[in-house]
Amino acid sequence: MDAMNGLLTGKRVLVTGGARGLGLAFAERIAREGGTVVIADLRDELAAAEAARLAAEGLAVHALSLDLADPESIRSCARQACEVLGGLDGLVNNGAVTDSGGVPAEELEVATWDRVMTVNVRGTWLMTIACAAALRASGRGAVVNLASDTALWGAPRLLAYVASKGAIVAMTRSLARELGDGSVTVNAIAPGLTLVEATEYVPEARHRLYIEQRALQREQVPEDVCGAVLFCLSDLARFTTGQLLAVNGGFVMN
Incomplete structure (x- = not known):
């Protein structure tokens, strides 16, 4: 789609963890749909390189450094x-x-438990609060939280991560009620096992399990999740809030 007439034309969006994987895929699609994007990541050099690559294609993408374990870094990133x-x-x-x-x-x-909770749960809370005033001022603000379908089916041997993503789902509902007075929507996306760098450690048997038990029996790739994120950011979803959308090919039907 022509970025000048895209679904997110004129939208200004911050994507955390945007230097690679799902975050990078989201940032690129947002930009191709007419949005202006900041990708923020602890891997600041990689974020800057990816932003430069996309900017060279004429896309409006910028990069910032972000450490979700550091409250001051979160506040600084939101401000910048x-x-x-x-x-x-x-x-x-x-x-x-x-x-x-x-x-x-x-x-x-x-x-390990404390680190996962600090980054995934506290980091999401603090970043949302740091951005809340600007999102309210927009008049059409939207927050999209990345949960995981592991929290919907109870994946074993992944307790801290599963617990953190379950917390994201609960937080999404509470934040939707708190930020709704400023017309800010807050929704969650729960992807299934996706082929990205962060899932390279997952055993082949787990990948096969997902494929065999999905209604759509194939591997999941980052592009499969982008449509749900774009929808939640767009004006098409202005009356949708506090919701969880499972995007996993039917492995879990929420």
């Missing part, structure tokens, strides 16, 4: 994003860590 974009219409809370993958619950270390 608003300055770069001239305001904010959308926030995609994609940044997260897995860390606990493959570890049974009885062997999970407290430090």
Whole structure:
């Protein structure tokens, strides 16, 4: 679609964890649909390189450094994003860590649990709050939180991550009620197992399980999730809030 007539023309969006994987796919699609995007990531050099690559194609993409474990970094990133974009219409809370993958619950270390909760849950909360004033000022603000279908079916040997994504679902509903007074929508997307760098550790048997038990029996790729994110950011979803959309090929039917 022509970016001048795209679904998100004129939208100013911050995507956390945007240097690679799902976040990068979201940022590129948002830009191709006419949006202006800031990708924020702890991997700031990679984020800058990807933003430069996309900008060379004529897309409006910028990069900032972000550490979701650091409250000051979150506040600074939100402030800088608003300055770069001239305001904010959308926030995609994609940044997260897995860390606990493959570890049974009885062997999970407290430090690992705390890190996953700090980045995935506290980071999402603090980033949303840091952006709330700008999103309210937009008059058409939208927050999209990335959950996971692991929280819907209870994936084993992934307890901290699953718990954090379950918290994201619950937080989405509460934040939708709190931010609704400013006409800000808050929705969650729950992707299935997707072929990205962050899932390279997942055993082949788990990939086969997903494929065999999906209604749509194939691997999931980042592009499969982009449509749901674009919808939630767009004006088509202005009366949709507090909802969870599972995008997993029918592995879990929410």
